[in-house]
Amino acid sequence: MITVEEARALLFDLVAPLPAExxxxxxxxxxxxxxxxxxxxxQPPFAASSMDGYAVKSTEVELHAMFKVVGEAAAGQRFDGTVGPGQAVRIFTGAPVPDGADFVVIQEDVDRRGDLITITDGPGAKANIRPAGVDxxxxxxxxxxxxxxxxxxxxxxxxxxxxxxxxRKPVVALISTGNELVMPGEMPGPDQIIASNTFGLKALLEQNGAHVRVLPIAQDTVTSLETAFDLAQGADLVVTIGGASVGEYDLVADVSEGVGLERSFYKIRMRPGKPLMAGRLGDAAMVGLPGNPVSAMVCGYLFLVPMVRRMLRIDQVLPPLQRARLIAPLAENGGREHYMRAIVNHDGIRACDNQDSALLSVLAQANALLVRQPHDPARTTGDEVTYLPIQ
Amino acid sequence: MITVEEARALLFDLVAPLPAExxxxxxxxxxxxxxxxxxxxxQPPFAASSMDGYAVKSTEVELHAMFKVVGEAAAGQRFDGTVGPGQAVRIFTGAPVPDGADFVVIQEDVDRRGDLITITDGPGAKANIRPAGVDxxxxxxxxxxxxxxxxxxxxxxxxxxxxxxxxRKPVVALISTGNELVMPGEMPGPDQIIASNTFGLKALLEQNGAHVRVLPIAQDTVTSLETAFDLAQGADLVVTIGGASVGEYDLVADVSEGVGLERSFYKIRMRPGKPLMAGRLGDAAMVGLPGNPVSAMVCGYLFLVPMVRRMLRIDQVLPPLQRARLIAPLAENGGREHYMRAIVNHDGIRACDNQDSALLSVLAQANALLVRQPHDPARTTGDEVTYLPIQ
The missing domain is CATH 3.90.105.10 (Molybdopterin biosynthesis moea protein, domain 2)
Incomplete structure (x- = not known):
């Protein structure tokens, strides 16, 4: 079995940046x-007034100076003439500054009577003009x-x-597998449950820039799975969910090899989500996720989102790991890297009580995956740990 | 003039949480x-096996115990009989645990020959069963x-x-005003520029959950503005951009009152964005933004996004202010609250050199609005300041 880091590197070998559209x-x-x-x-394409006021020659600007208003310059409609000595042009914000003028006296600083203005307040040194091309x-x-x-x-x-x-948006085809699954809105038989993984993963991957195609649920038969792989054609990434373990009904590995999968790896030394396989399937990358809903979503965060972001040419494939202090102790970790559902807030971080990988109700309460290395020793309250935010 | 906080409170009075759809x-x-x-x-709707293995009676589980396999339970297809003494049922992950069984021995712990299995490894105490309703x-x-x-x-x-x-998504109608504006892709006249505010605000508001209608650019005439207000009907929030200052071409205030605006306030003691007006227009809220592109976007962050989030019933109307240390000094602030375009990174925060509210190139480089109170004294490198993240 390989590490999460090794798996991600191998998965990156399966995808390439996508072309432009x-x-x-x-x-x-x-x-x-x-x-x-x-x-x-x-931008601006011309020297433009940054204020409402009067455009004049800066050499003539002083307190009590008088000017004759000879025209008007509005945004979108310049004054076509030239401002001569003793002349002013009424000007509004965004209007081209007329030829001959290089200063805008703001309207609050003048007194206007008919066509005459007088500067009544010290106009300061600011010309109130945005030079052409300043933006x-x-x-x-x-x-x-x-x-x-x-x-x-x-x-x-x-x-x-x-x-x-x-x-171009990466196209991801999602295939849920299993006779026990029906779609939301259908009436499940007594032995059946509702397909949830495809809906959670679709939302997660679309939020990260993918275009997601949810394919019909594949039954646990060779024919049904082959049909699903056929329907997935044209996708950049084909994801199966369930059927990737070692049970006799776990046909994904066999059928995917039958349709041409060049396997890259099988199984990652992690919890949740150990049974995860990947490879190259024609022009697409293929990833087989475990069927437990929490495992599938965690693998979505750790592997699928980074693959999507890699295809999109985003450098930051994973949000940076954060650090927080434990507000409850942790038992020693086993031999696999563990991504524990956890709740982080101002007080610190706490792993959720039940880490069973089937519990969506726990995942929906969590806002972090607390990362533990293999054989990480027991931790006490106050210890600093790392986590991946998932909100 | 009122403060940013007071303005936001008055704006919230103009909107109400929207109904469900x-x-x-x-x-x-x-x-x-x-x-x-x-x-x-x-969920699960029945006690379900969490592993691939054999369902048996827990009282019979011990090393070297032998069982006869009498049937099979798969996910989606239960075993209809009852597990009797000395019997086992082959079971797969997710399958209903058959009547009579209360323990699943994992397949790695048994040796199977024909219909007989023998427990070859200590099976431990874990029953490998998820109780009905545990999720x-x-x-x-x-x-x-x-x-x-x-x-x-x-x-x-x-x-x-x-x-x-x-x-329901809040419907926001955006009206750019000004004879100087043309739409992207058009060929501007020599005195014209490209409308940019509506595009930036549309992206910002949609990212925050609104449905945005971009209306045709309104010319600086009463008729054109009246047409725009008419086209805005049905929106929850009508936003004009430009024409809200005091220039003679700033008709928005007059025309909006002509079509029934009950004004809530006019002008906020802030930079950028002082000329901002708001009120109630029939069934809609109306906000008049300043026309400078940076002012319009900053007002979008400070006022429009919170209004949208309020209509959506999101408690957190603004992202929490963050704190960082200055890596460059700041001059004393004037009398208005100032939202300076700034760049924050691991080293600290630095206000952009040019704070002219027309410069989109500066805004596009910024990832924070550094918040300064009126008359905030000069600050030196290393001082802690607050900022609003805008990425």
């Missing part, structure tokens, strides 16, 4: 910029890769970049 | 649960309001909750 600017937030983009213009100039670049935030979208809008090259 | 489980992640939901079944029982409740995470979606799936009552 073009999206509309209005849909670009949260996507990954795939190629550098450049401003197609200067950015043609060719200013936003470098890829970059997770695009709302601020980047606003900046690209100002740069007049209407179409944005972004990394 | 129903969404499909597969779309519920990231939404706010609006009503308590209850499990419609027990949850009928009526187990998820309490509203709650921001639904992937784990909650998995849990609701297991509870067979296929439709989920969630708070």
């Amino acid at each position: 073009t999206t509309q600017l209005s849909e670009a937030s949260g996507r990954i910029l795939a190629k550098d983009v450049e401003a197609t213009r200067d 950015f100039t043609i060719g200013a670049r936003i470098s890829a890769p970059r997770l695009l935030r709302p601020e980047d979208v606003a900046l690209m809008a100002a740069m007049n970049i209407a179409s944005v090259p972004v990394t | 129903t969404t499909q489980l597969s779309e519920a992640s990231g939404r706010i649960l609006a009503k308590d939901v209850e499990a419609t079944r027990d 949850f029982t009928i009526g187990a409740r998820i309490s509203a309001p709650r921001l639904l995470r992937p784990e909650d979606v998995a849990l609701m799936a297991a509870m067979n909750i296929a439709s989920v009552p969630v708070t």
Whole structure:
């Protein structure tokens, strides 16, 4: 069996950064910029007033100076003439500063009567003009890769970049396996339960930038599994859930090899989630997750999300591990790396009482996975431990 | 002028929590649960084996004990008979434990020859059975309001909750105003610039759970603005951008009152973003943002996101303020609360050099708003300051 770290490295060998596609600017937030983009213009494209006031020559600005107002410059509508000596142009925020003027006296500092203004308050040294290109100039670049935030979208809008090259979303096909499963909303038979893993994983992976296809539940037969693998074609990552253990009904390993899986590894020295297999299946990566719901979700955080982020070209494949102090002791850990469901708050961190990997009710209360190394000794209250946030 | 805190309180008076609507489980992640939901079944619905092995009577379990295998129980297909003395049933993970059995010997601990098994390793005390209802029982409740995470979606799936009552998304109508504006992808005239605020705000508000309608740019005329307000009907929150200052072309205040605005306040003692107005417009809240792009985005973080979250019934309307140490000094602050664009990293926090509220290039580099109180004295490197994260 291999470690979590080794498994992740092997999984990364199964995926590659995806190519770019073009999206509309209005849909670009949260996507990954795939190629550098450049401003197609200067911003502002002209020297612009930053205040409402009067555009004049700076050499003429002094207390009690008088000017004749000869025109008006509004945002979107410049004054076409030139400001001469003793002249002023009424100007509004964002308007082009007219030729001949290099100073804007704010309107609060003047007294206007008809076409005449007088400076009534000391106008100070600030010209209240934004030079052309002060925000950015043609060719200013936003470098890829970059997770695009709302601020980047606003900046690209100002740069007049209407179409944005972004990394294509990884397509993940999810296959739940097992005769015991029915979909939510159906009426389960007495021996059946509701498929939950695909729904949790779909939400988790979509939240991390994937496009998820939930395939029909595969029964525990060769034919049903083969059909599922066939339906998964075109995905970048095929994920089976359940059927990857050693029971006689665990057909995933056999069938996936039958349809061409080149296996990378089988089993990881971790809890929960030991039975996990992976390999290359044609053009796709394939991962077989254990069927216990908590194991599947934890493997989603530790392996699937990093694979998705790798395909998206995001450097930070996992959120950084955090540290907190225990507010309850921990028994010695066994021989496998353990990701314990835990609750962290201002007071510290506490592992949930029941670590059974079937308990979704416990997972839904947890907001952290407390990470323990193999054979980590017993820990007491106050000891510092590491955890992966899952909220 | 009022403070940021006072403004937010008045803005909250303009909005109310929105009613519930129903969404499909597969779309519920990231939404706010609006009503308590209850499990419609027990999980597991029967005592279930947690391992692959053999179901027997616990009183008969001891090293070297022999059993006759009389049947098989698989996940989804129980064994219909009863396990008698000296009998065992082959059982797989997730299968119902048959009547008469209360212990599962794992397959690694037995030697099987034909229909006979012998316990070859000490089976320990663990019965390897999950009791019925150990995860949850009928009526187990998820309490509203709650921001639904992937784990909650998995849990609701297991509870067979296929439709989920969630708070309706607030509908926000965004109106950019100004003759100088054209949309991205268009060819601006020599006096024009590209509308950027609506794109940045749309991304920000959608990221926070709103449904955003971007309306056509309103020209600086009464008719154009009236048309825009008319198009905004049906929105929960109408946001104008620009035209809220005191220039003669700033018609928003006049026109909004003409169409029925009951004004709540006008101007906040803050930078950037002083000219900000708000009120009640029919069934909607209305907020008039300043037109400078950075001001508009900062007001988005400080006011619009909290209003959206309030309508969604999210308790935490703002991310908690963080603390960091300055890695560069700050001059004394003026009389207004100041939200400075800043960059925070492991070394500390530094305000960006140019705080002009027109510079989107600076905002796109920032990942924090450094919060300064009115008349905050000059600060030196190493002083602790507060900031609002904006990444």
